[in-house]
Amino acid sequence: MPAVPPRSPYGTGHLRGERTFPEAAHDELGNEQLRRNLGRATHSIRAKRLDVTGELPDWEQLRDAGSAIKTDTMNRLPGLLEQLERKVTEHGGTVHWARDGVEANEIVTRLVRRTGSDEVLKVKSMATQEIGLNEHLASQGIAALETDLAELIVQLADDRPSHILVPAIHRNRDEIREIFLRRIPGVDPALGAAPAELAAAARAYLREKFMTAEVAVSGANFGIAETGTLSVVESEGNGRMCLTLPETLITVMGIEKVLPRFQDLEVFLQLLPRSSTGERMNPYTSLWTGVTPGDGPQEFHLVLLDNGRTAALADTIGREALNCIRCSACLNVCPVYERTGGHAYGSTYPGPIGAVLTPQLAGMHAAKDDPNSSLPYASSLCGACFDACPVKIDIPSLLVELRHQHTEQSKTTAEKLAMTAAAAVMKRPKLFTAAQRTAGLGRVLAGRDGTFSRLPPPFQGWSDSRDTPAPPPQSFRSWFASADGAATMRAAAEEGARHTDDDPQEAQ
Amino acid sequence: MRIALFATCLGDTLFPEAVKSTAVLLARLGHDVVFPPQQTCCGQMHVNTGYQREPVPLVRNFAEQFGDPSIEAVVMPSGSCAGSVRHQHEIVADRYGDAALRAGVATVKTKTYELSEFLVDVLDATDVGAYFPHRVTYHPTCHSLRMLRVGEKPLRLLRAVEGIDLVELPEADACCGFGGTFAVKNAATSSAMLRDKMDHIAGTGAKVCTAGDSSCLMHIGGGLSRIKSGTRTLHLAQILASTRTAPHALTEAAR
Numbered sequence: 001m002p003a004v005p006p007r008s009p010y011g012t013g014h015l016r017g018e019r020t021f022p023e024a025a026h027d028e029l030g031n032e033q034l035r036r037n038l039g040r041a042t043h044s045i046r047a048k049r050l051d052v053t054g055e056l057p058d059w060e061q062l063r064d065a066g067s068a069i070k071t072d073t074m075n076r077l078p079g080l081l082e083q084l085e086r087k088v089t090e091h092g093g094t095v096h097w098a099r100d101g102v103e104a105n106e107i108v109t110r111l112v113r114r115t116g117s118d119e120v121l122k123v124k125s126m127a128t129q130e131i132g133l134n135e136h137l138a139s140q141g142i143a144a145l146e147t148d149l150a151e152l153i154v155q156l157a158d159d160r161p162s163h164i165l166v167p168a169i170h171r172n173r174d175e176i177r178e179i180f181l182r183r184i185p186g187v188d189p190a191l192g193a194a195p196a197e198l199a200a201a202a203r204a205y206l207r208e209k210f211m212t213a214e215v216a217v218s219g220a221n222f223g224i225a226e227t228g229t230l231s232v233v234e235s236e237g238n239g240r241m242c243l244t245l246p247e248t249l250i251t252v253m254g255i256e257k258v259l260p261r262f263q264d265l266e267v268f269l270q271l272l273p274r275s276s277t278g279e280r281m282n283p284y285t286s287l288w289t290g291v292t293p294g295d296g297p298q299e300f301h302l303v304l305l306d307n308g309r310t311a312a313l314a315d316t317i318g319r320e321a322l323n324c325i326r327c328s329a330c331l332n333v334c335p336v337y338e339r340t341g342g343h344a345y346g347s348t349y350p351g352p353i354g355a356v357l358t359p360q361l362a363g364m365h366a367a368k369d370d371p372n373s374s375l376p377y378a379s380s381l382c383g384a385c386f387d388a389c390p391v392k393i394d395i396p397s398l399l400v401e402l403r404h405q406h407t408e409q410s411k412t413t414a415e416k417l418a419m420t421a422a423a424a425v426m427k428r429p430k431l432f433t434a435a436q437r438t439a440g441l442g443r444v445l446a447g448r449d450g451t452f453s454r455l456p457p458p459f460q461g462w463s464d465s466r467d468t469p470a471p472p473p474q475s476f477r478s479w480f481a482s483a484d485g486a487a488t489m490r491a492a493a494e495e496g497a498r499h500t501d502d503d504p505q506e507a508q
Numbered sequence: 509m510r511i512a513l514f515a516t517c518l519g520d521t522l523f524p525e526a527v528k529s530t531a532v533l534l535a536r537l538g539h540d541v542v543f544p545p546q547q548t549c550c551g552q553m554h555v556n557t558g559y560q561r562e563p564v565p566l567v568r569n570f571a572e573q574f575g576d577p578s579i580e581a582v583v584m585p586s587g588s589c590a591g592s593v594r595h596q597h598e599i600v601a602d603r604y605g606d607a608a609l610r611a612g613v614a615t616v617k618t619k620t621y622e623l624s625e626f627l628v629d630v631l632d633a634t635d636v637g638a639y640f641p642h643r644v645t646y647h648p649t650c651h652s653l654r655m656l657r658v659g660e661k662p663l664r665l666l667r668a669v670e671g672i673d674l675v676e677l678p679e680a681d682a683c684c685g686f687g688g689t690f691a692v693k694n695a696a697t698s699s700a701m702l703r704d705k706m707d708h709i710a711g712t713g714a715k716v717c718t719a720g721d722s723s724c725l726m727h728i729g730g731g732l733s734r735i736k737s738g739t740r741t742l743h744l745a746q747i748l749a750s751t752r753t754a755p756h757a758l759t760e761a762a763r
């Protein structure tokens with residue numbers, strides 16, 4: 001068997017939190033403000049999304065098309081990437097291949113250094129978040145400034161993004177005003193908390209930077225193999241400023257973002273905005289192909305980032321996660337995300353897709369208590385994400401698959417022993433019946449109302465807020481086999497027979 | 509029709525009334541209800557917790573017990589167990605089973621139904637002659653909703669119940685937070701989800717919250733019991749099996 005390709009190296013970038021999901025979630029759950037902010041935001045985006053997807057008669061076919069194009073892309077990824085490289089080069093760009101975050105960070109640093117600049121503008125890019133580019137640049141004496149408004153808020157607050165698309169979703173207006181007052185130099189002290197005022201303050205601050213910056217780093221929503229065209233989709237226009245004003249543009253793109261043909265954009269430019277912000281179309285879609293003399297950046301570099309993606313691709317079941325277009329619809333409908341927020345996932349990719357993608361990219365390290373191994377369990381498997389996903393990624397099944405991979409890798413645990421024991425009992429009907437009888441005896445331990453209000457570990461968390469009924473004295477099977485059961489069933493059958501005589505249509 | 513009842517391990521042991529109601533209801537509708545006594549568990553808990561090797565014997569037992577060609581349908585009062593049989597048994601059999609198991613699983617899968625699907629799709633019955641004069645709200649469990657796509661079927665059955673005051677549950681399709689071992693592994697998050705579900709239930713003023721899965725009802729019911737809410741949980745089958753001549757105990761008590 002060929003060796004599994006390397007995952008994102010342990011300890012670099014932002015694909016692993018410091019604590020397991022249940023621990024981190026516990027603290028976030030205690031934050032009432034966070035839950036209110038999140039609840040309000042996700043509910044309103046959800047409603048908007050349903051409206052705009054509902055109005056398209058061919059929405060389901062679009063989803064199918066999106067899913068098919070992505071699956072096809074993954075099936076021939078190497079060839080498409082080489083085609084993309086060829087086309088970008090033909091149009092005057094330079095392509096760099098980065099095996100992981102460490103390599104990507106070094107490449108970008110080298111490219112920035114060469115320009116002589118110690119400042120870069122950033123247009124929101126998940127890939128550079130994933131590899132911790134800003135931190136790496138800072139360590140090399142290069143300041144990176146986020147220009148996406150929400151990303152800027154997060155950066156100014158020394159916070160971490162908590163949503164793919166709305167990184168500051170966990171902040172409300174008053175909090176944002178506070179942050180601006182503290183961190184934007186020369187901001188008007190009378191700044192109000194109205195969205196327009198806040199946007200204007202950020203705009204004035206950024207405008208100045210746009211006019212002076214020489215280098216920009218962007219992400220990419222799509223990279224078209226057929227033409228070598230890159231694309232960024234955004235709401236504020238700040239991205240477009242970054243993409244056009246500086247002399248040098250460096251785009252860092254995960255290798256799964258490639259699309260075969262220019263025409264494929266037709267599908268994704270419908271799927272993406274409707275799924276993510278609930279808009280029919282996003283305000284700004286920028287497309288650029290290499291360099292154009294005298295217009296826009298005169299130097300263009302494309303860094304193609306693997307960082308665990310080939311490893312994910314090698315997993316025949318898990319590779320489906322690479323189809324993700326980062327629309328965030330699954331986050332917005334997820335009841336777990338809605339309660340805990342994005343930080344609990346400890347990764348650049350939170351929510352349902354994050355719970356799948358993060359362990360795939362960075363692995364579930366063999367070390368005990370690797371936070372990433374708690375992610376596949378951070379779901380009630382309710383399936384809302386599957387219904388919402390514009391490219392129909394079966395996230396619940398992928399979570400179950402990752403859980404399976406995790407238990408297969410882990411050594412014998414108390415849980416594994418319990419599962420084996422339960423299976424051993426349940427495969428032998430006699431033992432199962434005997435166990436039911438023993439369970440019935442458990443009644444003597446129950447409280448007067450026939451319930452347990454306190455259960456031993458590992459069930460104590462459950463019993464903190466739920467009573468558990470004691471098993472009734474008689475199981476169904478023993479009732480069914482009893483004289484009482486037989487009599488009841490006979491009576492029901494007789495009533496059925498009368499019923500059938502009355503109305504032969506009713507029951508047959 | 510000769511119907512084999514799958515009690516589900518949870519129903520058999522902890523919630524026999526829901527299974528009894530299913531059995532009685534199907535018999536009342538004129539069918540021959542059998543209970544293959546060697547049945548145990550569908551293995552869903554194992555698969556959902558990440559174990560696919562361990563439940564192989566359970567999947568095999570299920571296929572053997574219900575494979576009998578004289579059984580025309582396998583009916584169970586659980587959307588999640590029906591989902592497990594229809595979607596997960598194949599995964600387990602493909603990975604760790606032999607050809608015989610794969611064949612057995614494929615055969616049984618096609619005749620497996622959750623109760624409301626069976627009543628509406630197979631028997632074409634929406635009015636099952638039930639009588640239940642109480643205010644009821646219905647929680648569509650996630651697996652019924654999104655794995656089986658039962659849609660409006662349970663509601664159609666409930667609407668046809670005589671005397672019922674059926675009230676809509678706000679944000680009905682939000683998960684109650686059970687999710688099997690999720691409620692244990694992520695107890696705090698699960699509790700937060702449960703709290704919202706209970707608030708919505710309370711808002712309806714319903715006396716009974718019903719659903720097609722005993723497991724979710726155990727979760728919701730356990731929460732309602734803890735906060736001493738006046739609302740209780742009952743499986744859909746228990747409402748559908750309640751008649752004027754044999755009313756549910758809740759109705760008798762109210763008299």
Ligand code: SF4
Pocket residue numbers: 275323324325326327328329330331353385388389390391392393
């Ligand atoms: S998994 Fe699907 S719904 Fe979630 S972000 Fe990706 S594309 Fe969107």
